[in-house]
Ligand SMILES: [Ca+2]
């Protein structure tokens with residue numbers, strides 16, 4: 001009898017989460033508990049290494065320390081020279097920058113067989129980018145910046161013998177609570193060569209423009225060009241994991257989501273490799289029609305891909321709605337970004353949301 005009771009109870013908690021639970025918060029405050037992440041050891045990183053990645057040890061190499069210090073060095077006593085370096089870099093990557101609409105930071109440009117390659121980085125991770133016949137291509141590497149450091153200065157060409165070959169090291173990243181954006185990196189295994197076959201990187205099984213590694217890393221379907229079957233292919237879908245819907249609450253969330261600046265308005269739809277990532281299980285939130293490309297991942301880390309379990313790609317969030325005790329059309333919502341939090345009091349009046357900011361803090 002006790003066992004049956006337990007079983008019923010387990011079934012109840014495993015599938016009992018409703019829209020009510022996922023979208024609304026009880027009046028009792030849900031305290032966010034900060035859980036300190038334990039950094040991976042070299043062995044742990046290697047045991048989770050993607051199959052397509054080969055790692056070898058180098059005898060002679062440019063160390064993590066040397067590379068990271070020199071790449072972050074900024075001579076405050078010689079701003080003119082720093083500005084010149086910046087302008088030179090901008091000029092050197094101007095073609096990449098314009099074809100990719102400013103979505104990446106580039107390094108290690110290389111010409112090979114009529115193609116141009118470069119290593120690229122954005123908030124989501126590392127990419128290999130290619131220009132062939134004036135068309136841009138980007139291939140996600142699936143190497144988490146929590147575990148892999150790739151040298152800013154590559155001493156050899158990065159593409160050779162059909163492989164991408166990168167000097168770098170395995171790293172630990174220590175998050176400092178209360179100091180957003182402050183990540184303390186240290187090398188735990190220096191002088192490594194990371195190598196990936198171009199054929200593995202370029203593999204795009206469903207031919208939708210995103211390589212398989214990207215789709216697997218972010219929970220898209222690498223075998224379907226339309227992961228959420230809404231008729232819009234993954235590459236052009238601003239919310240590729242969920243069908244957009246129109247209802248009272250999705251329209252509220254749409255108004256709270258980031259908007260693009262009008263100056264980049266004509267280009268943002270072409271920014272196929274830039275996503276804002278949220279972890280949110282609220283069905284109303286999931287079905288938004290956002291202005292900026294958005295990926296909504298599960299709140300529970302165990303339901304995420306390995307890449308998303310170990311990589312911090314979330315730079316903001318929107319809380320559950322807290323109901324007002326007296327007015328059923330009134331709710332309280334907290335929104336946070338990498339450097340600010342904003343409290344909203346929202347009320348649904350005559351078919352429209354009236355949104356008031358009640359307080360806001362900049363960290
Ligand atoms: Ca694909």
Ligand SMILES: [Ca+2]
Nearest residue numbers: 221224225234
């Ligand atoms: Ca797909």
Ligand SMILES: [Ca+2]
Nearest residue numbers: 228230232237
């Ligand atoms: Ca779609």
